[in-house]
Amino acid sequence: MKTVFSYTKPYSFLIGVALFLMLLELVVELLQPLVIASIIDDGIVAGDQDTIIRLGLVLMGLSLIGFLSGVVNSYFASHASHSFSFDVRRAVYERVQSFSLAMFNKFPASGLITRLTSDIQMIQQVLYMGLRIMLRAPLIVIGSMVMAFVVNAQLAIYLVIVFPILLVFLYVMVRKGVVYFSFVQRRLDKVNRMVQENLQAVRLIKAYLRGKYEANRFSEVAGALKTDMVKAFRIMEIILPILLFGMNVSLLAVIWFGAFGIQSGDAQIGELVAIVNYAMRMTGAFSMFSFIIMAFARAKASSDRIEEVLLADDDGEAVNGATVPLREGTVRFDDVSFAYPGTSRRVLQHISFELAPREKLAIMGATGSGKTSLLQLIPRFYEATEGSVSVHGRDVREWDLQELRKTIGLVPQQSMLFTGSISNNLSWGKEQAALWELQGAAEKAQIDETVQRFPKGYETRVGQKGVNLSGGQKQRLSIARALVRKPSILILDDSTSALDVKTESALWAELDKEQATTLLVTQKVRTAMRADRILLLEDGVASAYGTHDELLNMSPLYREIAQSQQAEEVDEYV
C-alpha cells in the first residue's frame, strides 16, 4: 500500500487543509452540546431572555462555521482524491507502456483494464472517505474515552478492557478481508476477459449458435464472482455485530460495577450517567468503524494489485542507448536461437544471415516454423536467447528502442487499426505528417483511390479494430501506415493475403521502388522471387538460404513448393 499511497505526496498540503477543515467541523459539533447546556442553565433556568437569544445566535454562528468548513472540505477532498487517482492511473499506464511484450502474458489485457479502472476507483474512494469521515469515528472514540477517564477513571477502565481484544479481532478481519477482496478483483478480471473474448468473436459465436452456451459459461464466471463477493462481504459483516456486542457488554460492566461503586461511595450517580452516555456515543461511532474497515480492506486488496504492476519485475525496455545508425539499412542475424520467455522450446535455432542496405529477403516455411518469431527480434519485441541480432550495424540491445523502431516499418499479419479517423491511423507512422505524405503512402499501398471514394475521405472514422473496413482495406491501410515513415527497414509479415492478385502485383511494384531493406514473409514463390535471397525455415532451423535458383538446386522442399505453384500457374493459363 505504501507505494500507491506515496502518490498522495504532491497533495499533502491539500490533504492537510481537508483534514483541518474536517477537525474544525468536528470541534463545532462537539461544542454545540455545551452551548445548549448553557442555554438551559444560564438562560431558561435563570429566566434571562437576552442570554437565550445571544446563545441561540452563537449556536447559529457555530453551525455556519461548521457548514462552511464542510463545504470547502468537499472541494479539497474531492480534488485531492481525484488528482491522486489521476496520478496513479497515469503511473500504471505509463508502466504498462514500458512493459516488454513478455509481461503481457503475465498480465493479460483484462487484468490491466480492471486495475486501471475498478481498482484505482477503490483506492480513490478510500482516500476521499478518509478526508471526510474516516477520522471522525476514531476521534469520537478517543475523545469519548478521554472524557470518560476524566469523569471517573475507575469506571472508565471497564470500557477499555475490551479494547485490545477488539483491536486484535479487527486486525484479523482486515487481513482476511484483504485476501477475500483480492479474490473478488481477480474474479472481476475473469469477467472482463470473458466479455472481451465474446466481443471479439461475435460472428463466430453467432455462426456456431453458441449464444446460449456462452451465456452459460458466463453464468459460471459471474456466479463465481458472486460467490466470492458474497463471501467477502459476509466476512466483513461479522465485524459490526461483534464490535457492538463487545461495547455493549463493557457498558453493562460499567453499570454493574458502577452500582457497587455508588454503594461504596467511590462513584457518583452523575458520573455513571455521563460514562454511560459516552459509552453509547462510542458504540455509535463503532458502526461507522466497520464500514471504514471494509473500505480499507478493499482498498488494500486493490492497491496490492496495482503495486503488482508498478513493482513488477521487468527491466522493461531499455530506453537509453545509441540513437545513430552505424551502417543504415543493414540487418544481421548471428547464430541466433530463440525461445519465448518462460518456455524452453527453441522456436528458432542457429539462424544466421546478413542483409546489405536495400536488399530484400523473403522468408518461407510451413506454419509454425518460426517466421513471425524471427521478424519480432528485429524491432526487439523479444531478445534473442543466444547469438545476436544487429540492425544498422549495432546490436539491437545497444539501441535506444524508440530510435530503433522509428527506422522500421512493420506490417503485422493481423492488421490492427485503432478507433479514430483514417488519417489519424496513418499518422501513427509519422506524427505531424502532412496530408500529401499520407496520401502518397496510401497511393503506394494501393488504397488511396478507395479512401477517396469514401464521402469523408481521409477523415472517415475507423470503428473498433477497423470493423467497418474489409480485410483487404485494412491490410493496405496497415501497409500505408508503415510506409508513411519512410522506413529504412520494412517488415511485411504475410501482409498481403487478403489482396487480390492484381492489387498485390501493383503493390509489389511500388514496394520495389522503396529505399528500404525489406524482410517479407510469403507463401508464394512468385513473390519470393522478387527478393534477392530466400530463407527457408523448417521447425525453426534455416534449412536453406540463397537465391531462387540456388534454392531450386539445393533444397528439395523448395523445389517441391515451386513446382506445385508453377503447376497451378500453368493450369490457370490453360
Added chain:
Amino acid sequence: MFNAIRRPFGYEPVLTKEDLKKSPDNKNERAKNWKSTLLRIWKLVDEQRTLLIIVLTLVFVSSAMALLGPFLIGYIIDTYIVPGAFEGMGLIIGWLVVVYVLHSVTLYLQNYWMVGIAQQVVYQMRAGLFGHFQRLPVSFFDKRQHGELMSRMTNDIENVSSTLNTSFIQVFSSILTLVGTAVVMVFLSPILTVLTFIIIPIMYWSVRWITKRTGRLYKEQQKAVGDLNGMIEETISGQKIVKAFSQEDRVMDEFLVKSERLRRNGFWAWTYAGFIPKVMNFLNNGSFAIVAGVGGLLALNGSVTIGVIVIFTEYSRQFTRPLNDLANQFNTVLSAIAGAERVFAIMDEAEEADDTKHNAEKRLEGKVEFDNVSFKYEGAEEEWTIRNLSFTVETGQTAAFVGATGAGKTTVMQLLARFYDVDEGEIRIDGTPIGAMPRETLRKQIAFVLQDPFLFEASVSDNIRYGKLDASDEEVVEAAKQANAHDFISKLPEGYDTVLSGDGSMISQGQKQLLSIARALIADPVILLLDEATSSIDTVTELKIQEALERLMEGRTSFVIAHRLNTVRKADFVYVMELGKLVESGSQDELLKQDGLYATMLADAKL
C-alpha cells in the same frame, strides 16, 4: 477570486449555465429515467421476496433492539441506581444481555442475507446483460468499443453492487427511525415539531439543487470511465503496434486527455455530492438552535417544560440522523443509478429481429438463391455494398467468389448467415426465404472459416469441440487429423489439453487457422463458408488442407472466397464481383472463353 470559486484548482466547470437551463425538458425525462431505473432494480430485488421480507423483519427487530437497549439502561438508572436499591437489577441486566445478543444476531443475519440478495441482483444484471449481448445484432457491435462495453459489465454494475449491499438496509432503517421519532415528537409538542419540520422543505430544495447537477455529472463520469476503458482495451490489445511505431507518447497523451476528462467530471460530481451531508448537517444544527432558542423563550412563559426541550433536542438529532445517513449514502446511490442506467440502456437495445418459430430441426438441402439482393451497412461510407445481386447455387455445388478487395464478397457470406438483413430482395435456401427461417435453423447448417481465426482461452480440444459440443474425444482427434492439425497438436506440451493463452501467441497464425478448420469440420454443416480460409497457410500445408476441404465440400454447398486461383479452380461456378455487383459468372472454362475480367485477372496473376 471569483475565478477561484468557479474554477477551483483550475478545474473548468463541466456544466455551463446553458446546460442547466436546458433542463426543463430534461428534468422530466431525468426524473422519469430515475424512476424507471430504480423500479427496474426494485423488480430484481423483489424477485427474492421471501428473503427480502425476512431481512426487513430482521431490520425491524434490530431497530427495536437498538431502541430497547438505551431504554432499559435508562430504566436501570431511574429504578435501581438513583434510589440506591439494587435488588432485582441483575435480572434486568440479564435481559439487557439478551437484547444485546439479539441485536447483534439480527444485525448480522440481516446483512448476511442482504448481501446475498444484492449480489444475486447484480449477478442477474450481469447475466442479463451478457445474455442480451448474445441476442444483439452484429451491427450493434460494429459501432461500439469493446472496452466501453466491458466497462458497463464491470465498473457500472460494481457501482450498483456496492450500493445495494449497504444502502438498502440503511434506507429502510432510516425510514423506520424517522417515522418513529416523528410520532413521538408530535406527541410531545406540536409547536416544536412544526419548528423542527421547517427544515424539511429547505432540505428538499437544496438536495434538488444539488442532484440537478450531480445526476448529470455522475452520468458523465461513468461515460468517461467507459471511454477510458475503451481506449485502454484497444491500446493494450494492440500493444505490438504501439511499440512497433514507437507511439507510446502519443498513446500516453490520448490517455491523459481521457483520464483528465474523468478527473474533471469526477471532481465536480463528488464535490457537489459532498455538499449534501454538509447541508443536512447544517440544517440539522440549525433546527437544533431553533428548537433550543425558541423552546427557551417558550419555556420562559411556561408553555413548555425544560424536560421537553432537552428531550426534543435529543429527538431532533435522532430525527435528522437517519436523514444524514441517507445523505451520506447519496454519493454511491447516485453513481449506482448512473451505472444502472447505462446497463439498462444496452438491455433496451433492440435484439436481432424475432425469429419465426417453425420446423426448427429440419436439415436443409442446401440450394441457395440470391434474388435481386441489395444491402448497405448502417452508417456505411459507400453507397451500396451489394447491389442487385442474383444467382443460384445448387445443392452440393461449390461457388467461388473473386474480385478486388472491397467488392462485397465477404458481405455476401455475412448476409447468407443473416448477420445482417438485406435491404432489398430476398435470399432463399431450398426455396424458403431466410428471413422467414429461424436463425437457429439457418445457422445450424452453416459453418464458417474466417480470415482471422479466433480461438478461445480454453484447451485445444475445447476449441475444436466448439463446432459440436457433444463431440467425443475420438471425433475431435479425427477432425484435427482431417484438418492436418493433429501433428502440431501432438507436439504441444500437453497435446489436446494444452490451454491456449489469451491471444493464442503460443501457436502461429497458420496453426490457428488449422484449428478453426477442424472446428468447422466437426460441425458437419450443409453449407460451408470459407472466407480466405487458406490465406495464411503455407503452400505445402495448403495442399493437404485442400484434400481435406475437398472431402468436406463433397455433398455440401460451399461458398469460397480466395485470392489464390488454385483454390478457385476447383469450383463449379465462379462469380466475379466488382463494387458490389456481379460482373461475370460461369464455370472456369466459360469465363476463360468470355475473355473478360476473370481472364484478365488470371493473366495478371501470371505476371
